[in-house]
Amino acid sequence: MTGTLGIWPLLLLAIAATYVWRALGVLLSARMNPEGAVFQCVTCVSYAMLAGLIARMTVLPLGGLAEAPLADRLIAMGLAFAVFFARRRKVLPGVATGVAAFILLAAARQAGLLGG
Amino acid sequence: MTGFGSLARESGFSLAAALGATAGIWGLPGQIALAELYASGSETLAVVMAVSLANARFLPMAVAFLPMMGAGLRRRAWLFALAQLISVNTWAAGLRVGPALAGPDRRRYFVSFAAVCIGAALLGTAAGFFATGTLPRPVTLGLIFLNPVFFALIFADTRIPATALALMIGAVTGPLLHLVSPDWGLLATGLLAGSAAFWLGRKLKRKGPDS
Numbered sequence: 001m002t003g004t005l006g007i008w009p010l011l012l013l014a015i016a017a018t019y020v021w022r023a024l025g026v027l028l029s030a031r032m033n034p035e036g037a038v039f040q041c042v043t044c045v046s047y048a049m050l051a052g053l054i055a056r057m058t059v060l061p062l063g064g065l066a067e068a069p070l071a072d073r074l075i076a077m078g079l080a081f082a083v084f085f086a087r088r089r090k091v092l093p094g095v096a097t098g099v100a101a102f103i104l105l106a107a108a109r110q111a112g113l114l115g116g
Numbered sequence: 117m118t119g120f121g122s123l124a125r126e127s128g129f130s131l132a133a134a135l136g137a138t139a140g141i142w143g144l145p146g147q148i149a150l151a152e153l154y155a156s157g158s159e160t161l162a163v164v165m166a167v168s169l170a171n172a173r174f175l176p177m178a179v180a181f182l183p184m185m186g187a188g189l190r191r192r193a194w195l196f197a198l199a200q201l202i203s204v205n206t207w208a209a210g211l212r213v214g215p216a217l218a219g220p221d222r223r224r225y226f227v228s229f230a231a232v233c234i235g236a237a238l239l240g241t242a243a244g245f246f247a248t249g250t251l252p253r254p255v256t257l258g259l260i261f262l263n264p265v266f267f268a269l270i271f272a273d274t275r276i277p278a279t280a281l282a283l284m285i286g287a288v289t290g291p292l293l294h295l296v297s298p299d300w301g302l303l304a305t306g307l308l309a310g311s312a313a314f315w316l317g318r319k320l321k322r323k324g325p326d327s
Contacts, residue, residue, distance in 0.1 A: 052290020
C-alpha cells in the first residue's frame with residue numbers, strides 16, 4: 001500500500017518512472033522514426049489508460065468530485081463537449097463552460113436549489 | 117497546473133509534494149495519475165507503473181525533438197538534461213521556433229522558455245493548492261473537475277484512427293476494470309484497450325487506402 005511508503009519516496013519513484021521515457025528517447029533519438037509502429041503502440045497504450053482514468057474520475061470519482069451527483073458531472077462534461085465541437089474544436093471555451101456549469105450546479109445544490 | 121494543485125491537496129499532498137510533482141515529473145497526465153492513485157491507496161508498484169505509462173508519450177516526443185534540439189551539441193550528455201525539460205507546451209514551442217534558430221540559440225530559447233513554463237506551473241500549482249479550502253467548496257470542486265474536462269477535450273481533438281480508438285475503448289473499459297480491481301484496473305485498461313486499438317488501427321489502415 002502507498003500509505004506505508006509515504007508521499008516522498010513514491011514521488012521520487014514517479015519522477016524516475018517518467019524520466020525513463022525521456023532517457024530512452026535520448027538513447028533512441030536519431031536512430032528511430034518517431035512515427036513508427038512501436039511508438040504508435042506506446043501512444044495507444046498510454047492514451048487508452050488516460051482515457052480510462054478520465055472516464056473513471058468522471059463516473060466513479062474518489063475524492064471531492066464524489067460530493068457532486070453523477071448527473072452533475074455528466075451534464076458538465078456533456079456541455080464542455082458541446083461547446084468544444086460548436087466552437088470548432090477550441091479547447092478553452094469548452095473547458096471554461098464545463099467547469100462553470102459544474103461550479104454552478106454544485107453551488108445550486110449547496111444552496112438547496114436542486115435538492116440532494 | 118491549477119487544477120492539479122487542487123487535486124493534489126484533495127488527495128492529501130503537502131504543498132511541497134505538489135510542487136515537487138510539478139517540477140520533477142513535469143508531465144500533467146502522470147501527475148494526475150499519481151494524485152488519483154495515491155488518494156485511492158493503490159499498491160506502490162501499480163501507482164508507479166501507471167504514472168510511467170501516463171507519461172509514455174515522452175518517448176516518441178523526445179525521439180522527434182532531440183535530434184533538432186541537439187544539433188551541433190558537442191557534449192551529448194546535455195541531451196539528458198534537455199529531455200527533462202520536455203512537456204507538451206515546451207515541446208510544441210521548441211518544434212515551432214527551434215528550426216528557425218542556430219543550434220546554440222535553439223537550446224537557449226528552449227531552456228529559457230521551459231524555465232518560464234516551470235515557474236508559471238509552480239505558481240499555478242500553488243494557487244490551486246491554496247484555493248482548495250480557501251475558496252467556496254463549489255469553486256474548489258470546479259478546479260478539481262478541471263483535470264478530467266481539460267484532458268477529455270484535448271483528447272477529443274485526436275484524429276489519428278488508432279489513437280481515437282484507444283481513447284474510446286479505454287474510456288469504456290477504464291471504469292469497468294476499476295470495479296474489478298481498483299489497484300490494477302487502470303494498467304489493465306491501458307494494456308488491453310491500447311493493444312486492441314493498435315491492432316484494430318493497423319487492420320483498418322491496411323484496408324483503408326484502396327477500399
